[in-house]
Amino acid sequence: MLSWALTFLIIALIAGALGLSGVAGAATNVAWILFVVGLVIAIIFAISGRRPPG
Structure with a gap:
């Protein structure tokens, strides 16, 4: 997720x-959303502890 961001x-x-402000703005918004989602998922995995079965 963070690599996509x-x-x-x-x-x-x-x-x-290159002066393409519309494309730059859209790509920035997508990057920000992906970064936040990736960060939230990383925090959830860190808190849950992902224990092995058994």
Whole structure:
């Protein structure tokens, strides 16, 4: 999830450098949403402890 966020962030930076503000804004929003979702999932897994069966 976080790798996808990084990918969209890179796309946003490139689009912003090329002057494509609409694409850059959309990619930034997607990157932010994916980052937050990935962070929430990581926190949930850290709290739950994922114990082996048995």
